[in-house]
Amino acid sequence: MSRRSTFNRVAPNRVALAALAALSIIAAPAGAEPATRTAPDDGDPAAESSEQYLINAGRVIVRPGEVLENVRILVRGGSIAALGRDVEAPEGIEEISGAVVCAGFIDPWSALGVDAGSLRDQRTEPATRTADAIDVHGQRHLRREALRAGVVAARVQAGGLARVGGVGAVVRLNPDLSAAEALVLPDAVLAMSVGLSRGGGAMDVFDRQGEVDRVRGALDSGLAYRQNEVEYRYDLEEWEKAMAEKEADLEKDFKKAKKDRDKGLAKAEEDDKEFKEKKYKEDKKPRKPSFDSNKAALARAAHGELPLVVQVHRAAELRELLKATAGVDRLRLVLAGATEAESVAETLVERRVSVLVAPSLARSDARDEWAGADLGLAGRLEQAGVEVLLGSGGETPDLTRDLPLLAASAVGHGLEREAAFEALTIGAARSLDVADQLGTVEVGKSADILVLDGAPLLGTTSVQYVFSAGRLVVTPQN
């Protein structure tokens, strides 16, 4: 993908959030960002789909809380082309009927789609791009099962347990798509972690606090890098301006200047002194800072261009991490796991930090930091006013398929049904900056939608049809 199309895909809020955007993103030196090289240049990646369908829906859940009754949806060219009561059926189009249509589920914390080696990689760096490790055709069987369960897309992340996991990607799970179509957003989030047991036993408390400091240190280095870059841009502009002015001056006053110089020369000879050429400060061109891909990625996170997802569990580390990141104003922080997040719920609400909960049933094999995890966490955080997201935990690929059941369990343990549905659809899409494509059933969005025979997340409801980028990938027959 060319650089131009990268910017086309950056969500508007992302641009808005970056106050220095004009200078720092758009004018960033070529290569300052990791090259994005996935989708073809011709705009919408799903445009290749020639399939078209008309869905007669009893109910369409456009987004949580917004429901339309008895509407028709035209799926064409990979997108939702029309939605309404009076949508005309083009001749010969395949018609599908269903009780409920809603957006496909998104797993914002998945292990499906990336190989086990990359998942467990501990030596990932901020600039490591999961998009480079994704095999869009791998784990075919599991991907199909996930689609059947209604999970259409996922955020996959290399280095899930590493201190810095690098840049995660959002992918469609349909194994029949090309790499370009499958990648919804190659650079979606920056992932880090604090205080995890990595291989050995639990870390001691000082090391854990040290990891919090490292997060802040990494963000600072990103901020400094960006600051440097901005200053350079500024200095360069100033210098260029000064140079231009001076040149104009010189042009205009060339004769006067020559006379002055001649005069000076004569005077120097007279005084038997050495003649000093006049110095212009404009001679000193600002030096271009050297490119550092890791710091560039950190800078993007520190400036909120990418959300920063930090897996952190214990109360002490949660508290310290929130303290340490308090001054990074534009940071968009998401806490993953967050077993003891209730202790900092107020701060989370205040700072609008969302929490990515993995409703885990793990018990005996649970690592130290997960001890005390229970299915009620999501419900209690939501009660406290925290925005809750639900993910499968990013370690076991098979769990992505069962994310809807895990979400149902969270509902059974106190989470509002609507909140769980939001977490799996628009909530996840928004937090991963793919809400322009996924998460709701709206005209113009990509057709990654489900046709159900009942309300979503209900035990008796089954997924009848699944569309992925406008392609019908699940039917009651397959």
Place this chain on the structure above:
Amino acid sequence: MLILSLALASLAPASKPLAPVSEVFAIRAEQLHLADGTVLENGLVLVDGDTIAAVGSGVSVPAGAALVEHAGHLTTGLIALGEHAGGSGELRDSTRTVLAGGRLAHAFAPGHSQLEALLAEGITSLVLAPSAGSLSAGCTAVVKSAGDTVVSERAQLHIGLSSASLLSNRRPTSYSGALRDLEALLSSAHGDFGAAARGELPVLIEARSRHEVQRAVAFVAEHKLRGAISGAPLAGELAADIAAAGLSVISDPRSPGASQRSIDALLSLAEAGVPFGFKLASPARHANTLRMGVALCVRRGLSPATALRSLTVDAARIAGVDERIGALATGRDADLVLWSGHPTDLTSSVKAVLIDGQLVYGEL
């Protein structure tokens, strides 16, 4: 919800003394689930002491008895098969291959802290079973998850026919040796083995891979035993053979991420009419795993009614205690769970649990 006894308004954890609701009381629920799968709208259960005195739509509440209205589902308590909670990790003697006459009931610690998690998921009874590694570790026990009730201290005779029972440095080391030793025990006609051989005591046969299931089925048929096969994820692929031998199946816990093939195997059991129940194996497993297992099956097409049976009446039959638990029926133990929705739907939550007529979790 109406409640006449004020003392019950607070949540009562299992470890605290059990609070009696009253000697005679009734609960009326919008949906009341009977053992045969029928659902009574606005059905009523009348409890007298620790047993169910009457169940039905037209049951009249005696004067002076409390009546609780429940806007949700009412079922009997769920039963977890193959359970380790409350056994203090002492459910297998590792130095003995055969512990003839062994009683897992004697390892049961009433009021154990591990049991509280079970109540929160509506599990009122559990079958304490040994962990793998023995040719026979004795008899399983059925106990309640609150109080000290032992429903049966001689529920099933445990028999290990999986590779886990065959250690390389202890007799038997081979399948053929295990069969020979078991045959000798059965033909002795003594004790629990004698009872099993006469068909008086059901067996719980551990088998993992499909050939082990086949071997177990042949063994059961040859010796005319009755009981259940436990621990084989793909047992359902041999559903016809299992049905022909009159056996049941105890499924391993089915956690999220379980292979679709193993879920489909369970569905084959239902199709062949083989009764099955679920192990939980807590505390290693989260108590929610029990309902998760059936939810995985329901998603693939198992009817919620069959799913609920696998957690109640079928499980009780497998453990040989269906005379006492597993159904809302007159004369059975008053083990009741009040749910917000259908129990096999994971979005439903447990509102209250009663064991032997006593409120042990939640509030009425």
Place this chain on the structure above:
Amino acid sequence: MIPTLLLTLATAANLAPVTGTQDDERTRWSIHAEKIYAAPGELIENGSVRVDAGKITRLGSGGGGDISVYAITAGLVDASVRIHEDRLSVEESSEIQPALRVADTLDPFSHLWQRQLRSGVTTVMVSPLDRNVVGGLSVVLKTGGPENIAARTVAVDAALCGAIGSSPSRGNHAVYGLPTDFFSRRPTTRMGVEWEWRRAFYDAALAQRHGAELDEDARGLLQVLAGVRPLFIQAWATQDIRTAAFFVEEMAREDFGQIRLIVDAAAEAWKEPAFLVRTGAGVVLPPFPHNGRSGPDRAFTAWSSAAQLHAAGIPLALSSHGAQSPADRLDRQAGYAMRGGLPFDAALAAVTLTPARMLGVDESVGSIAVGKDADLVLWNGEPFAATSRAVGVLLEGRLIVDPREEN
């Protein structure tokens, strides 16, 4: 002539729409070949075999076929296969286990059966792992059919199997301090192994002679002495093959009985064939090793060993001995043996009729004859030649590998 042609055409026309699944169920076939090797020394050129309901119903010259191939042989028979659950196939708590059945330990779902079947091996004998002195009773079964050992079984308790050499004593040890397991009372040398053989048989024979009560183990050994079933002794090296022969002679000399000995994995039998001739023993050879030596005792196999044993008049079977690499497949062994000088008919016998006779199942398998099981291998060239391979397999009349699907 014309009606035949029409019939053939009609058959061909009928065949066209037949799908694979229907063919799976079909048990009536007529197969034409340029050469039908019906039995060793019995060649029918330009003939056909007709099968129905699992049996061979017609064999003769001419005749059309649903399928036409270059050559047909009977399904191959391997007298030494180890598709079992490894150490769970043998009861090691005692080194003499004459009453236990390896059939009770097998896994019909193993993918290894299918691999044997697709390579043309339709009948096998499975013996227990060689960890015991006397390992137990073997079973002869088909490599395909219902996924159930009993349903595939051709002969129960076909042979009593054991081993001489280093295998049964490996891992055993003397007692240091208190014994921790039974491996401290088992033989630790091949001398001890040989002693265990003699002791077990002496005890059984003398108990019978003195009218003592016989347990099931003793009865198992006495049946071998009475010739009810053959005794398969695995013995790779020269010294162990000798020991086996001397042991059988000793039993005869003591008037305990005449054991029908088959030496399994007899890699070095070619060195001293005279002993085997003297005892009337048969030999099952392990796969020809690529570097000359193989087995637990690093026994040496010459390429000419099969030819030499054949020349000495010893009943000879080839086997894969549980090896799984494609180079160790049974049809390849026949090819190697021919390269070492074994005539074609002897090679064919060594993978069909001779092992079938050793296992006592030659009534139903081992050659192509009317009334026998319809187990056939279809070849695209001369059987066992390096340039040809089995392109089709029938098991009890069912087409397992369809040569028409081969390219």
